[in-house]
Amino acid sequence: MALISPSRRLRRTPFSEGVEAAGVKAYTVYNHMLLPTVFRSVEEDYHHLKSAVQVWDVAVERQVELRGPDAGRLMQMLTPRDLRGMMPGQCYYVPIVDETGGMLNDPVALKLAEDRWWISIADSDLLFWVKGIAYGYRLDVLVDEPDISPLAVQGPKSDELMARVFGDAVRDVKFFRFGWFDFKGRSMAVARSGYSKQGGFEIYVDGADMGMPLWNALMEAGKDLDVHAGCPNGIERIEGGLLSYGNDMTDENTPHECGLGRFCNTSTAIGCVGRDALLRVSQEGPVRQVRAIEIHGDAVPGCDRLWPLMAGDRQVGHVSSAAYSPDFVTNVGVGMVRMTHWDEGTELDVVTPTGVQPVTVKETFWI
Template sequence: MIDSVSAPQLVCSPRLRRTPFSRRVEAAGVKAYTVYNHMLLPSVFRSVEEDYAHLKSAVQIWDVSCERQIEIAGPDAAKLVQMSTPRDLTRMQDDQCYYIPNVDAAGRLLNDPVLVKLSDDRYWVSIADSDMLFYYRGLATAAALDVSVFEPDVSPLAIQGPSADKLIERVFGEDIVNTRFFRHQRIRVADVDMLIARSGWSLQGGFEIYLDGSKHGESLWDTLFEAGEDLDVRAGCPNSIERIEGGLLSFGSDMTNEHTPYEAGLGKYCQLDAASACLGCDALSSMSAPVRQIRAVEIDGGKPPALTEFWPLHDRSDSIVGRVSSAAYSPDLNKNIAIAMVDRAHWDEGTSLYTRLPDGSRRDVSVRRSFWV
């Protein structure tokens, strides 16, 4: 968190990509970035806590261009996508978005993207932070599939918060507001057809516009801000406090290539009989009873420091039984909340553990039954 960490400057270059909205983000006063898919992702505007409070009360525009799209098009498009996920895709409709775990042949997680179906032979894979473009190209080549795999000039812009529906209705009409969750429709932006989905990486509700053509980015941004001025619209970004409250996992932090979907709590997306074409299905068939799993935990004491490395979890005999991967103080809950990977023998609700922070201090930890929201 920018409030508690003094970090060195981030030096930009052509290999660390800016976005179609970067100039507007900078004009809005961004204070910190992280790097995600080799691209800038804003992480703080005013402060983490002030951004959190505003997200829950108004509406924010998020530059999430870093959620890069992998377009998979051609007669074997559905086959290629199914090879990468244990979620059954056979019933997916042309206006749907699916959350899918991507796994390798060993059943380990590679990514957790949102899959956008455009037609039976055309998909966008909206990826989390790993180089899945090369994985899909490698699979397609090895299997001699009739597909094109490339990154289109498509950059998501999220509209999140309680007033998101009002803002979208003003700009695009009531019919778009009536879009169901994880469904998408077409809109016109600068006389270009673009896609809008009811989705986003928050629990506050909203939409994601898939900007098709970087040159239209700033005009779209300006249109939304002009329409939402009286709604207290602000530039924002995914918020660590809000996403921990709701149990929104971050690939690369809360789950990595060390883990299976079952360990990440994603077992409901492993439909192994129907998705038998997935390369990881055989391995996953013996993994449905994990020995460790994601849990919500609470941490005693004062506001925790920024978590920049995993914090080990210990039982009362000092054995390591897991690790904390995300942590924050929640102003609304008035407690320290966290996400942890916990061994089976210690993951029951109410189990008392402890962690040690980077400064060596000890904090008691309690395992919860579920996340807070």
């Protein structure tokens, strides 16, 4: 396996020292930063995530901050989700679209105040798009990347670990809400959210200098909870139907194709730049859509390219993510399937690098 050459263009994170000490085995590049992908093994990390608690370096989830009188207006221009009822302290999952309705990102937005928002982004250079919209419309708003680095605590024992470091009040934070908690004199936003289905929190660490002190405090407090360094797990996220921007969806897909129509209030999201395009999609419906794909037969390799889904000799979609699930004893996958073949129970074939295997289309994911 070739190595990644370090440079200033590929940034370390405030937690990299802890990640390396924990024995990280692999990285990917995400928002021009290092994102750990394996510690012990994908399978061992998977089982541990479901049974204990892990600390994840997800500083790659960079924040795009909107601050100023027009911050709320700009935020609504970016997404077809109606934000008028959103209160400070809430987190919303918000599809971000361009003028054609194509997905540019699928972040979580945090409303800090009426005039201040954070957009916690997936892997794309969204900052430039947001700056362009703000400048083009001459909005009274500052758009920048603050020195905020998320650290996730995920797994069934995450409440106990967080309470030991931030106090019992952190247990009261509701799903997709956040509160402000003190760590060594620094106030940090702590949200009940994260890129797993096992429950947990994301800590928005204010300042790179607080990275390792917080990492070490969590590791020390969680020794008897079997805390380990971890990372988003490919098997678990596919089981739960958590999509990966750049893998399962791109700017060629609308939110409705990605199964995110419930996050689009197209008729009332006045000002969204992609609203007109999405009005047509919402009325007519998509002709293809994301589905859970069960792949039968031998364990499949990692999916680093699109695998064609075939109905006889006709391609009717593709698989974009796949892995063997130890808990469900089958290959789990994410696919984009044409409406003619997306019904529950439809039998198709997928062309993998190791051969053709039969698949079954499912309407719901495993967890």
